[in-house]
Amino acid sequence: xxxxxxxxxxAAAAxAAAAxYPAALVHSQSAVDEIAKYRQQxxxxxxxxxxxxxxxxxxxxxxxxxxxxxxxxxxxxGAGVVKGAYAELPRHFADADRVMDLETRLVHCMVTLxxxxxxxxxxxxxxxxxxxxxxxxxxxxxxxxxxxxxxNVALRHEKEKAAYRLGEKMFYxxxxxxxxxxxxxxxxxxxxxxxxxxxxxxxxxxxxxxxxTWPAYRVSQGELRTFQWRLYxxxxxxxxxxxxxxxxxxIALTEFLAHNANxxxxxxxxxxx
Amino acid sequence: xxxxxxxxxxxxxxxxxxxVLMAHEMETGQxxxxxxNLVPAxxxxxxxxxxxxxxxxxAQWGPAVAKxxxxxxxxxxxxxxxxxxxxxxxxxxxKRSDEAVIN
Amino acid sequence: MxxxxxxxxxxxxxxxxxxxxxxxxxxxxxxxxxxxASFSERGQAKLDRLNQDEAQxxxxxxxxxxxxKEVTERIEKAxxxxxxxxxxxxxxxxxxxxxxxxxxxIGKQFSDxxxxxxxxxxxxxxxxxxxELSFGTIGPSLYNFGKLRGASEPIQRYTYGKVYNxxxxxxxxxxxxxxxxxxxTEQQIKDVTALLLDPDSPINK
Numbered sequence: 001x002x003x004x005x006x007x008x009x010x011a012a013a014a015x016a017a018a019a020x021y022p023a024a025l026v027h028s029q030s031a032v033d034e035i036a037k038y039r040q041q042x043x044x045x046x047x048x049x050x051x052x053x054x055x056x057x058x059x060x061x062x063x064x065x066x067x068x069x070x071x072x073x074x075x076x077x078g079a080g081v082v083k084g085a086y087a088e089l090p091r092h093f094a095d096a097d098r099v100m101d102l103e104t105r106l107v108h109c110m111v112t113l114x115x116x117x118x119x120x121x122x123x124x125x126x127x128x129x130x131x132x133x134x135x136x137x138x139x140x141x142x143x144x145x146x147x148x149x150x151x152n153v154a155l156r157h158e159k160e161k162a163a164y165r166l167g168e169k170m171f172y173x174x175x176x177x178x179x180x181x182x183x184x185x186x187x188x189x190x191x192x193x194x195x196x197x198x199x200x201x202x203x204x205x206x207x208x209x210x211x212x213t214w215p216a217y218r219v220s221q222g223e224l225r226t227f228q229w230r231l232y233x234x235x236x237x238x239x240x241x242x243x244x245x246x247x248x249x250x251i252a253l254t255e256f257l258a259h260n261a262n263x264x265x266x267x268x269x270x271x272x273x
Numbered sequence: 274x275x276x277x278x279x280x281x282x283x284x285x286x287x288x289x290x291x292x293v294l295m296a297h298e299m300e301t302g303q304x305x306x307x308x309x310n311l312v313p314a315x316x317x318x319x320x321x322x323x324x325x326x327x328x329x330x331x332a333q334w335g336p337a338v339a340k341x342x343x344x345x346x347x348x349x350x351x352x353x354x355x356x357x358x359x360x361x362x363x364x365x366x367x368k369r370s371d372e373a374v375i376n
Numbered sequence: 377m378x379x380x381x382x383x384x385x386x387x388x389x390x391x392x393x394x395x396x397x398x399x400x401x402x403x404x405x406x407x408x409x410x411x412x413a414s415f416s417e418r419g420q421a422k423l424d425r426l427n428q429d430e431a432q433x434x435x436x437x438x439x440x441x442x443x444x445k446e447v448t449e450r451i452e453k454a455x456x457x458x459x460x461x462x463x464x465x466x467x468x469x470x471x472x473x474x475x476x477x478x479x480x481x482i483g484k485q486f487s488d489x490x491x492x493x494x495x496x497x498x499x500x501x502x503x504x505x506x507x508e509l510s511f512g513t514i515g516p517s518l519y520n521f522g523k524l525r526g527a528s529e530p531i532q533r534y535t536y537g538k539v540y541n542x543x544x545x546x547x548x549x550x551x552x553x554x555x556x557x558x559x560x561t562e563q564q565i566k567d568v569t570a571l572l573l574d575p576d577s578p579i580n581k
Contacts, residue, residue, distance in 0.1 A: 173436050184514075241417050
């Protein structure tokens with residue numbers, strides 16, 4: 001894939017300077033390769049495991065006004081069934097008659113099983129140092145229980161199909177002062193922003209690579225970040241206003257991207273720069 | 274009390290390979306918060322690993338070590354079933370000790 | 377810089393909540409409604425940023441969908457008309473400042489201080505100087521941009537205009553419209569133009 005992008009650039013450069021391009025590109029390519037090697041070496045000792053341990057404890061801990069644990073929470077495969085659940089999310093849940101992603105479903109369980117108010121449950125979606133987010137810990141553990149499971153997000157229910165269509169529309173929505181859409185960075189093969197490779201999320205290989213590696217321990221953040229965070233932070237950089245946690249748009253976009261990733265084994269929590 | 278460490282120890286051909294993941298902010302003391310104030314230094318200053326009472330690793334750390342540090346080391350003489358204990362102390366006097374069984 | 381409000385035609389469409397049998401137009405409408413309900417204003421990013429102007433509406437399409445010649449020309453004509461050239465007629469600024477602007481990726485995010493000058497973040501998408509290895513490939517390489525074209529008056533006007541409003545020349549370009557959308561000031565655009573065209577700029581060495 002990478003050689004063909006270099007070929008494409010050479011073909012496009014109809015001017016005499018074409019001969020000067022290959023040297024500079026090769027230098028940058030070797031920088032990208034070295035970073036990839038470094039990332040491989042980082043796989044061991046992924047701090048995400050610390051969040052996984054906390055998440056497992058939170059799942060089993062009796063909390064909230066009803067003093068109940070989350071162990072009866074139905075993530076789509078039956079009450080309390082965690083193994084393989086993430087690989088099938090988002091999905092329609094009959095009890096709420098809504099399509100829900102993981103965080104939305106966790107909020108639902110925190111409210112119905114544990115008695116928290118929506119406001120209390122969603123007080124801290126993303127952690128910072130000692131101010132921790134339950135969703136990042138629970139997300140780390142629940143997704144770890146889907147490691148190796150082949151992505152299998154079905155579009156059976158009418159609302160699942162609608163969510164996919166809306167998510168696709170949103171993916172191409174250009175807006176804000178920079179005219180950015182998700183597609184601006186994520187709809188072509190072989191592109192990168194600075195030295196960060198950009199997966200093409202509109203086609204299978206890219207979507208699989210992009211989606212199956214979240215949540216991830218972001219070294220630059222020093223935190224375990226979930227897919228809700230990834231969408232929120234993309235929109236921030238796209239110069240949009242703030243994406244609401246577990247909003248319908250976040251669920252629709254997740255449905256679109258998760259379904260596009262079908263067929264690949266889930267590979268998270270991963271570690272990223 | 275700080276979060277527990279994750280320790281994995283495996284014996285092969287008389288050498289034990291130990292991998293430890295520690296939960297710690299490892300604040301350098303040089304960062305500033307959004308108000309412009311220095312965030313106080315808070316980092317692990319000492320790490321010790323013992324096997325049957327004998328020290329097999331002793332380390333002095335400082336602010337150069339990254340947040341949530343991962344440590345890997347090898348030592349000779351351990352057997353499957355033995356316990357190893359890893360202890361860290363930080364510059365604020367906080368301490369954490371965890372043990373693991375060698376695989 | 378205010379962008380024209382989107383008019384929501386056919387609000388009745390909203391009643392078709394969750395219906396997968398939506399027409400393409402209904403899906404576009406519904407997606408817009410869901411988006412507007414899914415964002416909150418924060419810092420300098422107000423909800424009006426979700427209002428699309430004509431180019432944004434027409435360009436919310438996959439790369440495989442090519443707008444018609446008529447639509448393309450309409451977008452380019454409207455955006456060309458928006459270009460404001462400097463009153464003093466001087467289009468080249470300081471390439472050293474231009475390089476700083478090209479390297480800076482801040483500005484307009486809800487996490488940014490609106491009092492601090494925005495950057496253009498050119499290196500996010502383009503190669504520029506040879507020394508900078510950390511460059512993106514979303515846009516073509518701009519290395520030797522001026523060396524290849526010279527810095528005649530028409531080339532200066534094209535370059536300045538391109539940075540001011542990329543869609544004046546390429547409808548649905550991925551490149552932000554730095555002048556038209558108030559991201560860069562006139563002086564900053566002059567500086568970036570100089571970075572591209574000044575023979576002393578590292579880009580042209």
